[in-house]
Amino acid sequence: MKHEQPIGIAVNQLGYRSQDTKIAVIPGQGGRYHLVDDQNGETVWHGSTSPAIVDAASGQTVSRGDFTGYEAPGTYRIETEDGQTSAPFVIAESVYEDAHRALLKAFYYFRCGMALDELHAGPWKHEACHLAPAIVYGEESRQVDAWGGWHDAGDYGKYVVPGAKAVADLLLAFELYPEAFAQPLPLPESDGAMPDVLHECRYELEWMQRMQDEESGGLFHKLTTLQFPGGDVMPEADTAALYLSPISATATGCYAAIMAMSARIYAPYDEPFAASCLKAAERAWAWLAEHPDMPGFRNPADIATGEYGDGQDADERYWAAAELYRTTGERRYHEAFQALAKQNAFGKYELGWADMGGYGTFAYLMSEREEDPELAEVLMRGLIQRADELAAVSERDGYGISLHPDQYIWGSNMLVLNHAMLLLIAGRLSGTEDYESHVHEHVHYLFGANVMGMSYVTGYGAKPILYPHHRPSEGDGVKEPVPGLVSGGPNKGLQDDYALKHLAGKAPAASFADVMESYSTNEVTIYWNSPAVLVLSHFV
Ligand code: G3I
Ligand code: 9MR
Ligand code: ZN
Structure with missing residues (x-):
């Protein structure tokens, strides 16, 4: 069992690109500090920190040393006059290439x-898993073969809603930064024709298509065993019966959206697949129209795996309407979008697995159809307002990120990355660079400039997390965890036994433990990786 080391000067352990914002977070009152060449110990630059502040999320007194002005490539460390030294880090033209590939891989x-x-x-190879057909819950004699797709997380469940978020981030990353995906990973499917990010997403999208009920066009909410398997069970050894949980409107809504998005993005590479996506989206949309008032999904009494419950499906419908409109230009989808956009019951700028309105807003704003400039204008103004709010929180935060203390919840790193994503897209769509430095600091936080002094990505940084809640990493007999996985991050909710016992009383941003047992702070998921891929795509 591992505990955090005493925390020193926090830096981005991957290093800093020459032209980027570079801020070391220094515990204590601050004062003069030096940037020292790690090879020969010579001071190459010195400065004075900002006045110390009490960081609301950690309770620590910290000051910030801004050495953005120093750009020369090399390996350095920060030293303060009261004797603190940071870990060595590089300044270089590019620092994110390997991590970006690993996050996608x-x-x-x-x-x-x-x-x-x-x-x-x-060394992380393993046999094929979960190939048995799944029993349709409540119709025990009916089975559906829905093999494939991605495991959700440290468990082996496959859930439509978080899968849609993950694919949306990857496809958006590809739309916004195609050049970031020029190199092969490689994957078994690499063919030099279609970029690997699209091959990888297709693996999930084809699974989702198997999750669409042939009879009704609705989406089974998830495919899991009844209970989670033990913590070190390899996927191929998890042979308990598989069940399809009942159809939900949230799964069907985000499926319609992701399929419509895929129809557009795959069209230049694979016309038949793109056509199958559009057909799937239209069928799901028809189901939604036939089911205007669905209760939110709840786990059936004897299914204990992840619920992904969500009583609000208007945001998924909003996203679906936006994507279907953007892809087809059909008036009925535009009208549906206009009607849903009038609702105030859901957020238009959220990018989580429960609240997906932000994807609808992005799709509408990125569409070139311009049929309702007034609505586009309102949505754009709202986006800028949200970005300004995030920037303002970041300005006050000791570590330069946009989370309020009460946002250190399960998967807080997703919020960090979603916010960075929103800042990037708001900047891109409005043509401002004002948010750029805040995005840098969100990335620096992920890779070590945080309260724990840890890189939250396995295999990357001088002090990466080592014991994620990830069954293959636990069960495969390989010392190193599977690389490139983003940990959930600090969660003040104390939602597992380890956290209850060991993290009570800690500040929100320090409510984290790099131990396998702590699934509510240190699990990994596809939808915590996906926004990291998008954000790093901006830097490669
Ligand atoms: O939204 C509320 C917020 O309003 C409130 O202030 C805050 C205070 O605790 O809680 C927020 O809700 C939290 C919610 O996540 C936010 O998304 C809940 O407390 C928290 O319990 C919930 O955690 C979810 C967790 O499953 C338990 O249901 C995580 O988001 C979700 O990522 C996680 O997903 C699991 C799957 O079920 C199974 N597979 C692994 C996966 C990752 O751990
Ligand atoms: O491993 C499970 C993880 O993927 C989930 O996010 C988490 C919450 O649903 O549950 C984990 O499983 C734990 C179960 O809920 C309680 N017993 C211990 C399990 C961890 O091995
Ligand atoms: Zn599997």
């Missing part, structure tokens, strides 16, 4: 239903 490691071979998985 992680999706291959999450694959279900095929053997991961040594050529592509190295």
